[in-house]
Amino acid sequence: MVAGSEILDKGQLGVYHLKRIWHKSQATLRRQPLAELLPQENQLDHVVLDSIGLGAVQPHHYLFHSQPTFAEFEAWIVNMLGAPPASDIVAQTNHIVDAWLAGHWRDYPADEVISNPVLSPEDMACWQQNGYVVLRQAISREDAQATEQVVWDFLGLSPDQPDQWYQRGQLFWADLYQHPLLNRNRASQRIRQAFAQLWGTESLITCVNRVSFNPPVREGFDHSGPSRLHWDFSLALPLEFDVLGILYLNDVAANQGAFRCVAGFHRKIDAWLADLPAGVNPRDVDMEDAGVVSIAANAGDLVIWNQALPHGSGRNVADMPRIAQYITMYPPDRRVNPVWR
Template sequence: MERAAIHAVGTVEAEVWEQLGRLGIPYLHRYWQRRWLKLKEPVVEPRKDHGEWDLENTLLSGLGLNILETGRFLHSPSHTGFESFEQWILDTNGGAIEEERLTRLRDALAGKAVGSAAGCLDDVPGLTADELAFWNEHGYVVVHDAVDAEDRDAAAAALYEILDADPADPGTWYKNKFGKTIWVPLLRHSAFVANRRSPRLVKAFAQLWGREDLWPTIDQGGFNPPERAGWSFPGPHVHWDASLALPHCFGVQGILYLTDTPAEQGAFCCIPGFHRTLETWLEDLPAGEDPRRAILCHPRLKAIEGGAGDLVLWHQSLPHGSSPNRGTKPRVAQYIALRPTRWAYAAEWK
């Protein structure tokens, strides 16, 4: 199991406890300052402004928020100050957030040990020794039957429903009201929430991270229909979501197939093993070459097939993307990543 890059990087500084709003969540006020007031005046001292991606992820996950919708709210006319931000958080959560969830978040931000949100994982079947060895070698692994079949099917049905599409009628697959994209901003459907909490799924992430204080990103769904005249695959093409600056830190990303996904059916693809060669590959690039452009022509891209309910996990150093769907049915998926309260990352984005 690869654990080398896992570091606990301290707890939140005492100062963030000073400005607790009505939710009583440390760091929330500072997050709001960083994201909003900072645009107008630099209220955060530069020496303390290291991005704080890990804390932001924990905070947003604990409060059940997606990063893009949060940004949209902060730039909307409804945002009139910190109080309106807290009110929006409550509204987004259906009017209230359970005290247990808030306590876990407070504890985590205070540096206290918090266990898995999915309960005790000891007896949950996880990745086998062979699967962990495969992960170390190839940088990805498929977790079979990672979620409850009922939640899997309900999540797929919810995606068809929000798109006003019918699995049996190809004519309905191409009117994505969210634009020319394979992304579908369905975030809090009960089946999506249940999938993020599936013990088997959580256990796999916990094994790879080597810890259980994990927080799911409140991520969206995906619907990648077969290519046809008038619809060509819009991406995402091969990319990294992590910084290419050193150090290249550990991170796990994931996609849950909600229906059977043969390789040609718009499957997730990646360059297996690249997490072990990224550094030398970057060093060997001709001077001035943009790695994010160069990787687009790499010949070793592999489509990863999976059955309904299979979760593909990959190391964030693997170049990856989706692929054109040359099959007969849409690829239907939910994006899922779980990260610890704090983790190590390169401060510089490159």
């Protein structure tokens, strides 16, 4: 089947591209040839799955581990979402796919007028200078604390029983994606407007990501960090503009595994990459002495950063875990560098 026609196969849910995603997984598992990928198609996979409210991680895990039929895949989607995608979500997703097939991609940040901005001129000055900004009270403290409790419950842990915290096989990520409170946080209009200001457009979709649980260092357990300072996007030139966000669900001190980054590096990364000796992988360079800052903030605050900043989590030497939800929004027609460096 031609890739374009397969992309437009709606299936029972009426959503473009889902059958193509399913077919690619089956072909990979069976080592069968696949129609050539169209430009930016891997990005389209993520966009479609984010648009319907799933994100990419869980569907790909299910497809490759369960090897379902397409009907089973659609039924699994309904089960995960709790209902079939609503008609407006289907229409939005299919419109995105139509625009993608027509080659309608844009360079960002754009310069559209944003209604009801939530970031002050001082916030925007911090963003321009440092490459990060803290949106205070992105959600209410009460909602943050309620979401924190959801994470504790999901992990089967208690804040007043620290011996439990180290019995998990995985001590940072928690594979919790779907919950009404997580979805409510993702739907925050205040958060959406902050991302809109930074992208320069209100035409955004939400990346469905997971949560993290970063416990304090303990004798025999030092899994809290610091994580190596890194980038989550391609360092091939020209660099594409991109942003990420982390929502603190509890009060986080600077020494509590807080988000950390090299402030202002977005303004010099192009020159830094150009000056690297031939053959040096930029991802292998130790950035610890480049001016790292740790960002303390309160429950309900959202830290947003420019992807060009080397970043990671700090070592938690406080008394309580850092608990956070990763929230990012992006325009579906953004360009993504096809070359990975």
